[in-house]
Amino acid sequence: MSPARRIAAHALVLLGLVAGAGGLLAARVLQQGELELRSAEALASTGNLEEATVHARQSASWFVPGAPHVPAAYAQLIAIARLAEGRGDAKTALFAWHAVRTSALSSRWVLIPHKDELAIADASIARLSAKQSAPHGAATQDPADIQQKMHALLARNDRPRLPWVFAMLGGFVALTAGLLHMGWKGLGDRKHLAFGPLRVGALLTTAGLIAWALALWNA
Structure with missing residues (x-):
């Protein structure tokens, strides 16, 4: 492939x-x-x-x-x-x-x-x-x-406070980027896992989830 x-x-x-x-x-x-x-x-x-x-x-x-x-x-x-x-x-x-x-x-x-x-x-x-x-x-x-x-x-x-609206949007972007980064870079090679890209993707995904949750709570 x-x-x-x-x-x-x-x-x-x-x-x-x-x-x-x-x-x-x-x-x-x-x-x-x-x-x-x-x-x-x-x-x-x-x-x-x-x-x-x-x-x-x-x-x-x-x-x-x-x-x-x-x-x-x-x-x-x-x-x-x-x-x-x-x-x-x-x-x-x-x-x-x-x-x-x-x-x-x-x-x-x-x-x-x-x-x-x-x-x-x-x-x-x-x-x-x-x-x-x-x-x-x-x-x-x-x-x-x-x-x-x-x-x-x-x-x-x-109306919601705009900084939290942007935090919500940023959280969604980070979440999406993290998932795609793990899929593209961490899992792209079937021979072995790329742990470095996986860690980066996991961090982006976690940060996105935290930002999204905080924005939903405070917006």
Whole structure:
């Protein structure tokens, strides 16, 4: 086998493994998201809105682009919030709206996939918070001012910090480069393993994984 063909074969194997691992992870996300959504729907049908909110929020948090359970989970959360608000249960309504907000922010990256739901949640939280009675002895404030201040506070930090976005991209590049380096340089010769290139590839891969994990946590 020519060197070019051998390199291509190793690259395809590595990319296939990466794609397969990604597929398994996506399947896990889809399964868990659907299970949580079903639990939320069952609990909501019995009137247990708080527990339904918890499961719907977990369903929305199992995010993968294009997953059908995600928009359904947001719809469930918003329906719970509006139902509770219609019943005069501000506590449960706020809990559900905060769940919408938390889920939307947990799936943010360069873009916020569910920014419309986030905007609705922020406005609803601000509106409901402004209606809450002030503690005894506290200075009375205009509800409109409270709503405006709360909305401004909620609007902060809606976007990820750019340094961590670049760290995430760099981590992906390092991970990919490390895997390909191990395949091309470390495993390219069938007669023996090239431990030097393997170590370099392993270091790049490890650094990429660490950078990716840190960026996901902090972005």
